[in-house]
Amino acid sequence: MSWDQIIGQQRVKQLLRGMCESGRLPHAMLFHGPEGTGKDAAALMLARALNCREGGFDPCGSCSSCQSMQRLRHPRLKLVFPLVSKADEDTAVDKLSDEELEEMNAQIDAKAENPYHHMRMAKAAGIKISSVRDIRHEAAFRASTDGRTVVLISDADRMNSNAANALLKTLEEPTGDLLLILTTARKDSLLPTIISRCQLLRFEPLQEREIHDALLRRTDISKEEAGAAAQLSGGSYGLALQLALEGGLIKREEVLAYLRAIVAGNPNKLMERIQTILAEEDKQTLVRFLVVVATWFRDVLAVQSDAADRVLNSDFREPIQKFAEHYPDADCSRAVDEIAYFIDLVQKNVHLVNMMIVLSKRLRRCIIPSEHAF
Ligand SMILES: [Zn+2]
Incomplete structure (x- = not known):
């Protein structure tokens, strides 16, 4: 159990090691960068290192502290992430229903099992002021024991404005040994006043x-x-x-419906589809959707090249087979390239509806090349 668990990110690891070994860890840090690049995982490893009974930057993995950290149940570790919202106001953890508490604990267990798991509750509304308010209290309570209290605020951009203002107070008056680590894939959605009080650490794509x-x-x-x-x-x-x-x-049915709309060639139907896909207004959801569309084309390509055993969407083998038979001239590798290009575009400031219209046109051209032949 060591820093090797964090994939790549050598620069970040070196910076953290330097800060720890020189005793110059700040009170608040902001880990930012794309989803799934190890921001939470690194924060949790740092919490483990700071509380290991053996000391040093590399946690031993076997002392009682390391073991509690492994389970993410440690008095010196607090996890804050978006919770379910009750009616109109902020709900403290102790007001969650049994079912919601169970869901929350299941998310924490999944995170303990795999630090790259993205903790999310089905009906999460955002990070609540009650979650943030507890932080100072907690820090004061623990200050007399060994180690350092680490509060990880995951998806920090999802703090509502009350929570953000409460956090700002904590940031303005740092408490003893408290280390706050905020993680986000959307740094620009945070209050500038919060960003300016944190030491920034950027996580690059792997x-x-x-x-x-x-x-x-x-x-x-x-x-x-x-x-x-x-x-x-x-x-x-x-x-x-x-x-x-x-x-x-992503529901593969949705991908199938999208592809059907593309080949059907009815602009209204296609527009409806695109609006359904973009309904969540979340770029990450769109990226995941496009990635699955790309896996579909990869699968058709596999069937076309007699490597059906490589099909990723194996539960959709039949429609994939049919698609391959129906569109024998489909240029699937070009389709995958097109999608990759548009996935890059999503991250930039483009108009998503227009982008999806252009992508759909290009995919149609890949699927039915004869239509555009001279
Ligand atoms: Zn240890």
Whole structure:
């Protein structure tokens, strides 16, 4: 159990090591960068290091503190993430229903099992002031024991304005040994006053090779699957994991409906589809959707090249087979390239509806090339 668990991010690890060993850790840090690049994982490893009974930057992994940290149940660790909202106001953890508490604990267990798991509750509304208000209290309470209290605020951009203002007070008057670590993939959505009070640490997208190797080491998927997931993940190990193990969490029916709308050639129907896809107004959801569309084309390509055993969406083998038979001239590798290009665009400031219209046109051209032949 060591820093090797954090995939890649050598620069970040070196910076953190330097801060720890020189005793110059700030009171508040902001880890920012794309989803699934190890921001939470690094924060949790740092909490472990700061509280290991053996001391030093590399936690021993076997002392009682390291073991509690491994389970994410440690008096010196507090996890804050978006919770379910009750009616109109902020709900403290102790006001959650039994069912919601169970869901919350299941999320924490999943995170303990895999630090790249993105903690999320089904009906999460945001980070509540009650979650943030407790922080100061907690720090004061623990200050007399060994170690350092670490509060990880995951998805910090999802703090509502009350929570953000409460946090600002904590940031303005740092308390003793409290270390606040905020993580976000959307730094620009945070209050500038919060950003300016944190030491920033940027997490870069991971290398395809790093993701590929980690998938092979940590899961039992095949080399082909690992290759495909790594290639399509855009540098996010979290996304690669979802693709490899959970089919991208996107309903493949939705992908199928989108492709049908493209080939049907009815602009109104296609527009309706695009609006459904963009309904969540969340760029990450759109990226995941596009990644799954890309896996679909990869699968058709596999069928076209007589490698049907490499199909990723194996539960959709039949429609994929049909699609391959129906569109024998489909240029699937070009479709994958097009999608990769548009996934890059999503991250930039483009108009998403227009972007999806252009992408749909280009995909149609890939699927039915004869239409555009001279
Ligand atoms: Zn230890």
